[in-house]
Amino acid sequence: MKSTTWIGRHSRKFTCHGIVFAASSLGTMELLFRLKEKQSLPAISLQLGKHVRTNSESLIGARTPGYHEDLSLGIAIGSGVYIDEHTHIEAVRYPGGSDAMGLLTTILTNGRPGPNRIFLWLANILKSLLRHPLNTVRGLQPWGWAREFVILLCMQALDNQIEMRWQRPWFWPFRKFLVSWGDKVPTYIPRANEFAEKFAQLTGGFPMSMLPEILFDIPGTAHCIGGCVIADSSTNGVVDGRHRVFGYKNMYICDGSVVAANLGVNPSLTITALAERAMSFIPPADATAWDDAPAASS
Ligand SMILES: Cc1cc2nc3c(=O)[nH]c(=O)nc-3n(C[C@H](O)[C@H](O)[C@H](O)COP(=O)(O)OP(=O)(O)OC[C@H]3O[C@@H](n4cnc5c(N)ncnc54)[C@H](O)[C@@H]3O)c2cc1C
Numbered sequence: 001m002k003s004t005t006w007i008g009r010h011s012r013k014f015t016c017h018g019i020v021f022a023a024s025s026l027g028t029m030e031l032l033f034r035l036k037e038k039q040s041l042p043a044i045s046l047q048l049g050k051h052v053r054t055n056s057e058s059l060i061g062a063r064t065p066g067y068h069e070d071l072s073l074g075i076a077i078g079s080g081v082y083i084d085e086h087t088h089i090e091a092v093r094y095p096g097g098s099d100a101m102g103l104l105t106t107i108l109t110n111g112r113p114g115p116n117r118i119f120l121w122l123a124n125i126l127k128s129l130l131r132h133p134l135n136t137v138r139g140l141q142p143w144g145w146a147r148e149f150v151i152l153l154c155m156q157a158l159d160n161q162i163e164m165r166w167q168r169p170w171f172w173p174f175r176k177f178l179v180s181w182g183d184k185v186p187t188y189i190p191r192a193n194e195f196a197e198k199f200a201q202l203t204g205g206f207p208m209s210m211l212p213e214i215l216f217d218i219p220g221t222a223h224c225i226g227g228c229v230i231a232d233s234s235t236n237g238v239v240d241g242r243h244r245v246f247g248y249k250n251m252y253i254c255d256g257s258v259v260a261a262n263l264g265v266n267p268s269l270t271i272t273a274l275a276e277r278a279m280s281f282i283p284p285a286d287a288t289a290w291d292d293a294p295a296a297s298s
Pocket of ligand 1: 022023024025076224255256266
């Protein structure tokens with residue numbers, strides 16, 4: 001889509017036998033919330049937006065100013081380790097040109113979310129500035145970040161979840177957005193922070209945390225999943241085991257929004273496998289009656 005498409009935008013109508021939503025967890029939730037609100041798809045389950053998961057992730061890492069190798073070169077994820085039965089950590093590199101990501105990383109800070117963690121973070125920065133002034137400044141500024149940084153992507157198969165609602169946030173009441181609601185998911189995983197500290201000791205660098213995790217208790221994740229989860233009925237989810245949307249015929253969802261658990265691994269192969277399985281139930285077009293609906297559309 002061109003960035004100027006919104007200028008002079010006009011709507012067009014298409015007619016089709018069936019439809020597959022595949023706009024990712026956040027995209028499909030937004031589309032379905034909009035369509036439910038417009039009364040275009042009023043029967044979508046009330047479970048829409050529930051059971052949203054972040055793969056129970058925390059992004060930590062280590063920056064080694066002046067490191068002798070260029071860490072931005074090579075495949076993005078080349079190694080990973082399970083540090084316990086639930087916790088998986090992968091070493092991730094970002095390509096050159098990603099230095100703006102450095103604005104999101106800061107000195108590693110432990111502790112429960114809230115003002116205490118923010119004070120601890122400020123104290124950590126002060127301590128580091130007093131001990132290694134030059135290296136601290138080099139480690140906190142974004143230039144050269146991709147060359148010197150290893151992100152440690154921590155993922156857990158433990159269950160925790162949030163709800164997303166379609167509403168006007170208090171800080172921007174002019175339009176609706178997906179807004180998180182209810183219990184928070186952890187932004188501080190002690191064993192992951194210990195791992196980052198050991199890793200940084202070995203490389204001679206600084207262990208780092210994500211700034212939004214410390215300041216706003218918002219977890220960093222590349223793997224938002226759920227929100228239209230698979231379930232046995234519309235009282236528990238949005239689609240059935242064949243990804244058919246409860247309450248409708250010939251309507252499917254095939255993306256990360258149907259995933260109903262924290263996987264503890266990168267999710268795209270699971271999403272692909274689920275989508276392939278869902279499509280395998282649909283016969284060739286000539287043989288299709290086009291009245292395919294979930295059995296339990298309660
Ligand atoms: C930086 C980064 C690195 C990652 N690395 C890995 C990895 O190494 N391994 C791994 O397994 N996973 C990785 N992931 C996660 C993986 O990319 C996602 O989990 C996966 O792509 C989700 O698949 P999906 O089909 O749900 O959505 P997507 O792949 O995001 O596809 C959704 C599509 O819908 C389009 N769309 C959205 N809204 C609309 C709309 N309203 N109308 C029309 N189109 C719309 C989007 O443009 C997009 O093309 C990474 C994610 C990020 C952000």
